[in-house]
Amino acid sequence: MxxxxxxxxxxxxxxxxxxxxxxxxxxxxxxxxxxxxxxxxxxxxxxxxxxxxxxxxxxxxxxxxxxxxxxxxxxxxxxxTFTPVQAPHTPTVVRETMFAYGPVFSSSDMLHPVSREGVLQSVASNLQLSADDVEELLFADRHASYRLSDTGPxxxxxxxxxxxxxxxxxxxxxxxxxxxxxxxxxxxxxxxxxxxxxxxxxxxxxxxxxxxxxxxxxxxxxxxxxxxxxxxxxxxxxxxxxxxxxxxxxxxxxxxxxxxxxxxxxxxxSDLQSHFKRSDTFDSRLEADFAADFAQKIGARRGKWRLLRETELLLLGDTVMVPDFVLIDTRDEQRRILVELVGFWHPDYLRRKLEKVRAANCSHLLLLVYKGLNVTEEDFQGIASEVLFFTNKPVMKDVMLKVEEMAHRIYGPPST
Known part of the structure; x- marks a missing residue:
């Protein structure tokens, strides 16, 4: 910056x-x-x-x-990208070896029999380097000495x-x-x-x-x-x-x-464009397959629900939860069911996910949970959200039945 x-x-x-x-x-x-x-x-x-x-x-x-x-x-x-000089010895080692000789001067005399050039030659011999290499490495850990290795974009x-x-x-x-x-x-x-x-x-x-x-x-x-x-x-x-x-x-x-x-x-x-990289459309193959399955089996022409990707938030104090999908009833867009896929995740991630679900206390959130996880229905007791387990992938027919059931309970029958 x-x-x-x-x-x-x-x-x-x-x-x-x-x-x-x-x-x-x-x-x-x-x-x-x-x-x-x-x-x-x-x-x-x-x-x-x-x-x-x-x-x-x-x-x-x-x-x-x-x-x-x-x-x-x-x-x-x-x-x-600027990178330090690559050498068999670090600048710290070179300095320690050099400074061990004590004060030196550019030329020798009776009081100072060792010159700087002589010390450079001795250090180079001890470290099996050339005198020029010693000179270059002496302060090569300063950023000013780093070499331009990649000019970037x-x-x-x-x-x-x-x-x-x-x-x-x-x-x-x-x-x-x-x-x-x-x-x-x-x-x-x-x-x-x-x-x-x-x-x-x-x-x-x-x-x-x-x-x-x-x-x-x-x-x-x-x-x-x-x-x-x-x-x-x-x-x-x-x-x-x-x-x-x-x-x-x-x-x-x-x-x-x-x-x-x-x-x-x-x-x-504003014409400003970000240089940050956007996230991929889907975080996992499971999410991509779910969206594709919905489009194939339900879709806009055959179903009464529209599927959108990560368009709503659940505010949880000092953090948020962004459900994977939201299903919107085309007959009444106030009827919305959030969908979160929980599958194939590390145990610590699952723990944090459950903490967020409890904090959200969201009755219109549907959790689709992979049975292979080390969780049972007991782990979801006390939460306001609905849970539907699946074996290999969510069965769309079962998902939509649960969505209709939730919508009717929460919002009542759709307007006609």
Missing amino acids: LTSDLIRPLLRFQGQHVSVALVDPQDGALQATAQELIELFRSQLGQPQECWEQALTTYIGPRLDYILVRGLAKVLTDGA DWTPVSLLARYNLELTRGVLYWASQLTIEVSDNYKDLWKFIKLFKLMFAAQARPDGGYHIELDGPISPFVGATLRYGRQMAAFLPALFLCQQWKMQATVYPPQGRGAMNYQLDAAN
Whole structure:
């Protein structure tokens, strides 16, 4: 991510609103700069990181757009891989062997009979290395000495400029006290990244569909590790761009000392694209087979129910449960049955799953449980959800009978 010094000069203020000056990825002059940087960076393949920094400094020279250039260079650097020099001895061993000789000087005299060159030769002989290898390894564990081994994504000028915009956008959240988002899809990926970055949240369902989620920001009074949490919140933001419908509002305290300001983004007015990878459509073969079986045997034309994948949440305090499927009655869309497949899982995962099911206390949740698991009907006693066991795979006829039974009990007969 960009450092704050590359973001602060680009903050823009209008009343109580703050924004960040983004670039136009289609601008020809900017594309030329981006292309030059990409080529310069690729030319450093195999060279130490400090050589890249020196080449970048030379490239910038007297340019006035050094904030932009250094920002683009930071994106290139963050996406690349720098690896330490491979050698039979670690830099620590080389230093210990070298420093055991005590202070040395560039040349020898009567008071200092051993020169630095002489020590290098002795250490090289002891470690069976060349003097040049010893010199290189002496401080090879510094990041500046790491060599560029992979230049990262196959950048184009447009993709590099677009990613720079994303980094600027999320960098504003370094100074956020609270982040509020509204989303209507792709909940599973969103919560995966909320958990990954250890963000504190409170969520509630919106009357018109979707969810309202509040995230505590890096300078919230509830957060101690301000800088670390701020980077986590900024790191999370691209997950929001995996959703199709979203809005974001944050309260930020810019370093320019203007007090609390409002920072807003929404899907309708944003071209930002996430670099995070979406989850696969199905988590397991069992889920894929269930969806295919439903489409073949029930389907839209032959059945009265529509099957959707992970479109609803069960809010459980400090966590959530995202059921695998939801069955919606086409005769009355208020009649909904959630479906969770429980099969072929590690015992610890099963334990956590049962804990979530109990916490959900959801009467319109149907659990389809594989009989091969080390569980029985007794393990599900006291839960509000329904349970249907299966041997090899769920039998669709039995599933739909149970769904109709649950819907009639919970919602009554469907409207006609």
